Amino acid sequence: MTPHRGIWRSRLERAAGVLLHLLWPVTCPVCGRPGSIICRECILEVVEKGPGRECCSECLRPFPCADHPAAFPIKGLTTFGGLSRELVHSLKYGSRKCLGKPMGRLIGERIRPAGAVALVPVPLHRGSERAFNQSLEIAKGISGEWVCPVADRLAWRERRPSQVGLSAGLRKKLPRDSIAWKGKVDSDLPVVLVDDVCTTGATLRAAAGAVRAAGARVEGALVWALAGIS
Ligand SMILES: [Zn+2]
Numbered sequence: 331m332t333p334h335r336g337i338w339r340s341r342l343e344r345a346a347g348v349l350l351h352l353l354w355p356v357t358c359p360v361c362g363r364p365g366s367i368i369c370r371e372c373i374l375e376v377v378e379k380g381p382g383r384e385c386c387s388e389c390l391r392p393f394p395c396a397d398h399p400a401a402f403p404i405k406g407l408t409t410f411g412g413l414s415r416e417l418v419h420s421l422k423y424g425s426r427k428c429l430g431k432p433m434g435r436l437i438g439e440r441i442r443p444a445g446a447v448a449l450v451p452v453p454l455h456r457g458s459e460r461a462f463n464q465s466l467e468i469a470k471g472i473s474g475e476w477v478c479p480v481a482d483r484l485a486w487r488e489r490r491p492s493q494v495g496l497s498a499g500l501r502k503k504l505p506r507d508s509i510a511w512k513g514k515v516d517s518d519l520p521v522v523l524v525d526d527v528c529t530t531g532a533t534l535r536a537a538a539g540a541v542r543a544a545g546a547r548v549e550g551a552l553v554w555a556l557a558g559i560s
């Protein structure tokens with residue numbers, strides 16, 4: 331390529347970037363590229379190559395767990411730290427709702443279901459000021475990959491402050507009936523719960539309690555990140 335054509339190309343690329351930014355004012359939260367919710371190469375940098383990790387819903391040690399034969403597996407694509415944590419923060423606190431689906435799609439690509447399932451997101455806390463439920467957005471992304479239904483049917487029974495900032499001990503004390511299923515169970519598909527981050531497993535255990543109380547089976551849980559697990 332002649333230097334002349336190179337200059338024109340870079341000018342054209344810059345102009346296209348500016349235009350994209352005006353039309354669609356988003357930038358990749360990792361590299362800052364305009365017009366991109368998150369670049370494919372950037373999101374791949376955040377996750378490890380494998381299918382993530384699987385832990386026991388009761389003690390968060392590797393699944394299956396000899397101490398808790400009735401536990402379900404919690405599968406996490408990343409560990410909560412670095413860019414994985416930053417993405418969760420920009421999704422939740424930076425109101426970057428659009429990040430939820432690509433994060434979910436990547437979970438769905440890497441972790442495959444054993445059979446037909448329904449995805450059930452953990453509900454947003456009552457009184458939360460967030461305009462959207464990030465777990466529902468992630469579930470929609472997974473559903474796009476798995477081609478399965480999303481049943482947004484769980485709700486907190488009472489106004490409960492966010493788990494953020496609570497000590498691990500207090501989080502673990504979350505009563506198992508804190509979450510309820512809304513309405514009737516309208517499918518006999520086993521349920522896979524979806525959340526953004528698993529810290530102690532207490533919220534997922536409460537969600538599983540609601541699913542079982544409604545008469546459905548919990549097959550497992552999927553999260554973007556496992557926290558507090560070395
Ligand atoms: Zn990027």
Ligand SMILES: [Zn+2]
Binds near residue numbers: 386387389396397398
């Ligand atoms: Zn266990």
